[in-house]
Amino acid sequence: xxxxxxxxxxxxxxxxxxxxxxxxxxxxxxxxxxxxxxxxxxxxxxxxxxxxxxxxxxxxxxxxxxxxxxxxxxxxxxxxxxxxxxxxxxxxxxxxxxxxxxxxxxxxxxxxxxxxxxxxxxxxxxxxxxxxxxxxxxxxxxxxxxxxxxxxxxxxxxxxxxxxxxxxxxxxxxxxxxxxxxxxxxxxxxxxxxxxxxxxxxxxxxxxxxxxxxxxxxxxxxxxxxxxxxxxxxxxxxxxxxxx
Amino acid sequence: xxxxxxxxxxxxxxxxxxxxxxxxxxxxxxxxxxxxxxxxxxxxxxxxxxxxxxxxxxxxxxxxxxxxxxxxxxxxxxxxxxxxxxxxxxxxxxxxxxxxxxxxxxxxxxxxxxxxxxxxxxxxxxxxxxxxxxxxxxxxxxxxxxxxxxxxxxxxxxxxxxxxxxxxxxxxxxxxxxxxxxxxxxxxxxxxxxxxxxxxxxxxxxxxxxxxxxxxxxxxxxxxxxxxxxxxxxxxxxxxxxxxxxxxxxxxxxxxxxxxxxxxxxxxxxxxxxxxxxxxxxxxxxxxxxxxxxxxxxxxxxxxxxxxxxxxxxx
Numbered sequence: 078x079x080x081x082x083x084x085x086x087x088x089x090x091x092x093x094x095x096x097x098x099x100x101x102x103x104x105x106x107x108x109x110x111x112x113x114x115x116x117x118x119x120x121x122x123x124x125x126x127x128x129x130x131x132x133x134x135x136x137x138x139x140x141x142x143x144x145x146x147x148x149x150x151x152x153x154x155x156x157x158x159x160x161x162x163x164x165x166x167x168x169x170x171x172x173x174x175x176x177x178x179x180x181x182x183x184x185x186x187x188x189x190x191x192x193x194x195x196x197x198x199x200x201x202x203x204x205x206x207x208x209x210x211x212x213x214x215x216x217x218x219x220x221x222x223x224x225x226x227x228x229x230x231x232x233x234x235x236x237x238x239x240x241x242x243x244x245x246x247x248x249x250x251x252x253x254x255x256x257x258x259x260x261x262x263x264x265x266x267x268x269x270x271x272x273x274x275x276x277x278x279x280x281x282x283x284x285x286x287x288x289x290x291x292x293x294x295x296x297x298x299x300x301x302x303x304x305x306x307x308x309x310x311x312x313x314x315x316x317x318x319x320x321x
Numbered sequence: 322x323x324x325x326x327x328x329x330x331x332x333x334x335x336x337x338x339x340x341x342x343x344x345x346x347x348x349x350x351x352x353x354x355x356x357x358x359x360x361x362x363x364x365x366x367x368x369x370x371x372x373x374x375x376x377x378x379x380x381x382x383x384x385x386x387x388x389x390x391x392x393x394x395x396x397x398x399x400x401x402x403x404x405x406x407x408x409x410x411x412x413x414x415x416x417x418x419x420x421x422x423x424x425x426x427x428x429x430x431x432x433x434x435x436x437x438x439x440x441x442x443x444x445x446x447x448x449x450x451x452x453x454x455x456x457x458x459x460x461x462x463x464x465x466x467x468x469x470x471x472x473x474x475x476x477x478x479x480x481x482x483x484x485x486x487x488x489x490x491x492x493x494x495x496x497x498x499x500x501x502x503x504x505x506x507x508x509x510x511x512x513x514x515x516x517x518x519x520x521x522x523x524x525x526x527x528x529x530x531x532x533x534x535x536x537x538x539x540x541x542x543x544x545x546x547x548x549x550x551x552x553x554x555x556x557x558x559x560x561x562x563x564x565x566x567x568x569x570x571x572x573x574x575x576x577x578x579x580x581x582x583x584x585x586x587x588x589x590x591x592x593x594x595x596x597x598x599x600x601x602x603x604x605x606x607x608x609x610x611x612x613x614x615x616x617x618x619x620x621x622x623x624x625x626x627x628x629x630x631x632x633x634x635x636x
Contacts, residue, residue: 087517090566090596091624095517102561114351127350129564131588136564138350142632146621213562214353215588218462222562259463276352278452278464284352 084157086150092126092141094153099133102252104210104225106133107169108162111289116156121149130288131213132222169210169289174256176205176247176294177302178269181311185235185266189249193229203227204268204294209254211290219258219276221286226252238264243312245270247294254294258284269294272307326448328393329482332474336387336430339474341447341466344377346455350587356567357457357465358583360543360606361438362599364402366635367501368442371399371419373485373492376636378446379456381474383439386430388474396422397444397485401497403436403505403607418496419444436505436607445485459584461544505607508534511580512619512627513570516595518557522572526553530594531616535578539610543584546605548614552576555592562590568597570616580605598624600631 087095096113099106110130117128117137124143129136139149178201180186190197209223216222226249234250239262242248246257248265257263258275271294275285286292303309332339342365345358359365359382369378381388386405399419400407407414408429414420416439422428430439449456449467458466458473466472467480474480522530535548553576565571569581571591580597581589582605597605598619608614 085517088514088595088621089516089564090514090568091598091621091628093566093596095563097517126347127356129350129587131563132561134561134563136566138566141625141628145625213588214351215562216353216586218352218354218464220353261461283349283354283453288351 086153088146089136091146092138094137094146094149096135096137096153096157097133098135102132102212102224105162107210107212107289108164109160110135111169112163113156113160114288116160117153120152120156131215169291170287171208171291171293172286173293173295174247174271174273175297175301175305176269176271177297177299177307177309178205178247179299182243182270182309183247183268184312186268189230189232189266189268192232195229200230200268201296203230204249204254205296207293209292211286211288211292213288214284214286217257217259217261219284219286220255221275221284221290221292222253222255223292224253226254232266234264235266238262242267243270243308243310245272245275245307246312247271267312270302270307272302272305325484326481327484328479329396329443329447330390330392330480332388332476332478332480333391333427334387334389334429335474335476335478336383336385336389338384339388340382340384340458340460341379341449341456342382342458343379343456345583346453346457346459346464349453350564353587354453354464355459355462355584355587357455357459359440360582361402361440361603363503363603363631364438364607365440366631367401367417367497368399368440369446370635371401371417371492371494371497372397372442372444373419374442374444374446378442379449381441381447383430383441384437386432386439389427389429390480392422392424392426392428393479394424396482397492398422398428398441400439400441402439404434405436405439406431406434407439417502419492433609437609438606443482445483448481448483461584503604503607506612509604509608509612509614510617511601511605511614512598512624513595513601513616514598514621514624515618516569516593518555518592519594521556521592522594523554523556526555526576529553530578531618534613534615537605537608537610537612537614538577541610543582545579545581545585546608548578548580550577553578557592560590560592562588565589566596567599568602570594570597582606599628
């Protein structure tokens with residue numbers, strides 16, 4: 078936490094404080110953010126409405142009828158002064174997402190292969206080789222922003238987002254990767270599909286992935302993907318359709 | 322239908338957008354789930370209050386009008402918020418007050434006269450199974466509403482209500498005082514608490530932000546309302562994504578601010594002028610495209626006082 082002027086408390090409406098811990102995205106940020114999130118949960122009790130962690134920040138939303146911005150600020154200053162990052166206990170749960178990488182469900186595989194100057198197999202190997210960390214959830218329920226992607230796979234978002242990305246689509250953009258929990262619009266490059274249920278209203282905790290968790294994409298064939306309940310409907314015309 | 326509930330209305334015409342809304346979905350924003358809830362908290366709370374309901378009871382949010390309902394039993398209702406040419410059978414339906422409706426009678430919303438969203442509360446409240454702790458209907462997330470799947474009202478829907486535990490003669494208040502009934506057609510002044518990036522806007526842009534007249538764009542929905550006017554320049558073009566408060570006014574690279582409302586995404590990466598107060602966000606949610614608004618910077622103390630006064634009045 079050596080970035081100048083940080084950590085910092087920034088006003089965020091009548092019921093919120095933005096705690097800015099870091100200036101850049103680093104994996105080690107998560108050790109501090111998960112510790113801070115836990116300390117805030119313990120400190121505020123019923124006056125706490127929501128905590129929204131993201132790459133470098135934690136947004137604290139409180140009930141302005143039970144407490145005030147000034148009281149909350151005092152507590153936060155105190156929490157920050159005592160904050161200790163999680164050690165190995167903060168590694169986060171490891172999830173393996175069985176993924177069928179195939180051009181029929183990953184229509185951008187060919188383009189990523191071209192732009193990275195690697196074969197499609199090498200793209201798949203690179204993407205599934207490493208472990209990723211969940212930096213933030215957002216965009217849609219259970220949508221986890223994971224990173225950091227190997228430099229060789231870095232590619233920009235689509236110029237025109239697709240109107241409909243199928244649920245389970247595994248995608249990359251910039252230095253990040255993600256899997257779409259539900260059918261939504263989306264501008265990331267699709268390279269495969271997982272049968273994992275990423276958001277389930279009947280599951281305890283609802284979201285499979287949480288900030289701080291670790292994720293590995295594991296290559297499976299179509300047969301396994303379908304056996305796991307995956308929908309193999311191809312995405313062939315997706316790019317052209319999105320432009321019309 | 323569970324015990325203590327009964328069929329209150331049948332939808333005979335759905336109109337463009339009628340949604341069930343309680344106070345919103347809280348405690349799970351870290352999972353990417355938006356808060357939902359009434360775009361106009363002020364009118365929503367009044368509708369409940371005038372129907373004799375407690376804070377947070379589910380209410381119908383009717384946007385643009387067009388909805389038609391038939392009462393399936395004798396009811397007490399109240400409609401607050403926009404004037405959407407609502408009728409009670411063959412006569413105009415009075416707004417901002419409780420109204421008796423008999424079985425078989427019709428409630429029909431027409432087109433907007435003033436404001437955009439009307440809130441229809443029924444004594445006892447609409448009844449639906451909460452999803453993730455709330456019945457707030459968020460179409461994009463397929464959460465909440467009468468069947469839990471985030472669906473807007475459709476023709477033929479049967480709307481279940483909770484049988485009221487009190488009779489209408491016990492209503493605490495049957496009509497909202499005039500000063501609580503906003504003139505939504507008048508130019509709005511929106512109170513905004515300056516945020517952390519406010520100093521990163523150029524001096525000229527800061528002057529414009531709080532002195533120019535902003536026009537409400539037609540790109541407006543429950544996620545956010547775009548304002549058009551002089552382009553605002555910020556020295557930071559984009560930021561690492563972070564949590565976004567209700568009413569946050571973000572400025573993307575085109576310099577045209579977007580005020581983010583109840584169904585906004587939970588995190589985002591554009592610099593922000595600050596956050597509209599909840600009541601200012603409510604007021605903006607009633608503006609029709611083309612209407613003029615101004616932003617006014619206010620202090621946190623004054624904003625908190627105003628908010629607490631309103632909530633305490635309604636609770």
